Amino acid sequence: MREIHGLTQLEELVGEELGVSRWHxxxxxxxxxxxxxTGDQQWIHVDPVAAAAGPxxxxxxxxxxxxxxxxxxxxxxxxxxxxxxxxxYGLNKVRFPNPVPVGSQVRDxxxxxxxxxxxxxxxxxxxxxxxxxxxxxxxxxxETVSLLVE
Numbered sequence: 001m002r003e004i005h006g007l008t009q010l011e012e013l014v015g016e017e018l019g020v021s022r023w024h025x026x027x028x029x030x031x032x033x034x035x036x037x038t039g040d041q042q043w044i045h046v047d048p049v050a051a052a053a054g055p056x057x058x059x060x061x062x063x064x065x066x067x068x069x070x071x072x073x074x075x076x077x078x079x080x081x082x083x084x085x086x087x088x089y090g091l092n093k094v095r096f097p098n099p100v101p102v103g104s105q106v107r108d109x110x111x112x113x114x115x116x117x118x119x120x121x122x123x124x125x126x127x128x129x130x131x132x133x134x135x136x137x138x139x140x141x142x143e144t145v146s147l148l149v150e
Contacts, residue, residue, distance in 0.1 A: 002078040007122055007150065010080055011115045018112055018126070021073035023105040023133065026061050031102055034065040048102075056099050063096035066106065066140045070128055073108035074144075084149045089123060092143035098132060105133040113143060121149040 002019050004010050028048065035046050043050045044060055051059040071088075080086070100106055111127040123145055130140040 001076060004078055004080045006080070006082045007115065007148065010112070010124065010148075013112050014115055016112060018110040019077040020110070021076040021108040023107045024069065024073065025105050026065075026100055026102055028059060028102045031059060031061050031065060034062055034068070038062070038064070040064075056101060059102045061100040061102065063140065066096065066100050066130055067094060067142060069106065069130070070108060070142065070144060073106075073130070074110060074126070074128075077108070077110050080148065082150070087147045087149075089145040089147045092125065092145060094140070094142040096140050098137045098139050100130075100132055100139045106130050106139060115148075118147070121147050124148055 004013065031045050035041050040062055044054055044056065045051075045062055046059065048059050051057075107130070109129040109131060111129075113125040113127050115122055115124050126144050126146070128140070128142045128144060129138055130142075131137065132139045
């Protein structure tokens with residue numbers, strides 16, 4: 001994990017790739033737990049028999065499950081030392097260009113897009129590219145906005 005010491009050092013990294021997380025295998029149990037907690041029981045996620053005959057040949061993770069893995073994957077890549085707190089502030093762009101088949105692996109590639117001062121602290125915008133273990137496949141692209149308070 002990369003340690004960044006304070007906002008000054010973070011600001012120096014704008015435009016750079018912060019790193020890449022480890023691979024994480026997406027399991028059917030994980031998909032089922034997400035379906036149960038969100039109520040999204042669409043057959044392409046929860047019914048392996050029906051999904052085998054469907055467009056992807058097997059069950060696939062929810063797009064929002066893939067998006068929700070960003071905090072888990074980000075913690076493997078970097079942290080800013082010396083802050084009082086970091087709070088999720090929102091999202092800018094989010095797209096799901098490719099499915100994540102159950103049993104495949106994903107990882108997150110992070111790029112620091114900006115750091116700007118705000119009323120409550122600083123806002124950092126991170127670009128995320130969640131890659132699937134199939135060559136050149138991107139499952140999710142998103143920009144997260146975090147509030148950083150010293």
